[in-house]
Amino acid sequence: MALEKIQNELISKGSPxxxxxxxxxxxxxxxxxxxxDVFLGVTMPQIRLLVKKYSDLPIEDWVQLLHSPYHEFRMAALLGLMFRFQKSKKDEVVQKIIFDIYITNFEFINNWDLVDVTCRDIVGAYLFRRDRAxxxxxxxxxxxxxxxxxxxxTWYFIKHxxxxxxxxxxxxLLSHSHDLIHKAVGWMLREAGKxxxxxxxxxxxxxxxQMPRTALRYAIERFPESKRKYYLSL
Structure with missing residues (x-):
């Protein structure tokens, strides 16, 4: 019943x-x-509020929501799993279940916002004191x-x-062909540089x-202008 309610509320808040x-x-x-990908037109603040409202939803319901064609359903599911992971600091079994769900569902975790908002605090957090292979x-x-x-x-590791x-x-990943990877690499290098x-x-x-130009520009974004120009001239 709660799963149906969050689905209906997400749909009701959509904007063409x-x-x-x-x-x-x-x-x-x-x-x-x-x-x-299919969007309903629901904002992130709206999604977060609904996830908080239905935070006690069982893990299997979050997984069912993750398997939806609607992008906002999948975002809500990942946030719900992330919050459950964070609440389960003393329950390694639950954390392992959520971690395993994450790394076996890239068919549905299939856009950069879904990854960026949640992977650090599930995948990174889970692996922080474990083998990172x-x-x-x-x-x-x-x-x-x-x-x-x-x-x-690795942003989670950088924080520590x-x-x-x-x-x-x-x-x-330096030889990767996609700019979404170039941006992510440059972003994480910049975070380390901070x-x-x-x-x-x-x-x-x-x-x-060897660095793609996009990765380099992201990485040096916080450097003084003179240092940025130096690296861009190489």
């Missing part, structure tokens, strides 16, 4: 005008990275969203002053000639 904008913004046209496996998959999850999840996985996964600029500079000095 916003849906049209979001469909364009998230590249849902033929041949684009979000091809076939799975991130390297995700980085070498052929699924774009698994690869983006691999690098963006750990940069090695960010640097190593960035190296793996905490230790020398770490970022050393990475740039080593890999500058």
């Amino acid at each position: 005008k916003k849906a049209a904008f979001l469909s364009h913004f998230f590249k849902t046209g033929k041949g684009q990275y979000g091809e076939g 799975v991130l390297y496996q995700l980085a070498t998959q052929s699924i774009l969203w698994a690869q983006r999850t691999a690098i963006v999840s 002053g750990q940069f090695i996985d960010t640097l190593q996964i960035s190296e793996l 905490r230790d600029e020398l770490v970022l500079e050393e990475f740039l000095d080593t890999h500058i000639h």
Whole structure:
């Protein structure tokens, strides 16, 4: 019953005008990275409020919502799973279930906002004190969203002053052909550089000639203009 209620409330808050904008913004046209995705036109604040309202929804209901064709349903599901994960700090069984759901559902976690909003605090958080080999496996998959999850999840490690996985996964992805990966790599390198600029500079000095231009621009965004110009001139 609660699952049906959250579905109905999400649908009721939809806006055709916003849906049209979001469909364009998230590249849902033929041949684009979000091809076939369907938007209702619900805003993130609205989704968050509803997820909070239905926070006690069973995990299996969140999974059912994740398997919906509607983008906002999938976002709500991932937020619901993320909040349940965070509430279950002392329950490793529940956290493992949610982690496993995440890394086996990239058919449905299939746009950059879905990844970016949730992977750090599920995948990154789960692996923080565990073997991180799975991130390297995700980085070498052929699924774009698994690869983006691999690098963006390291944001959790960066927050705790750990940069090695960010640097190593960035190296793996430098030759990637998609700009969504270039942006994610540059973004995570920039996040590392916020905490230790020398770490970022050393990475740039080593890999500058292999880095896609987009990744480089994202990585050096916070540098002083003179330093940005220096790296862009190399």
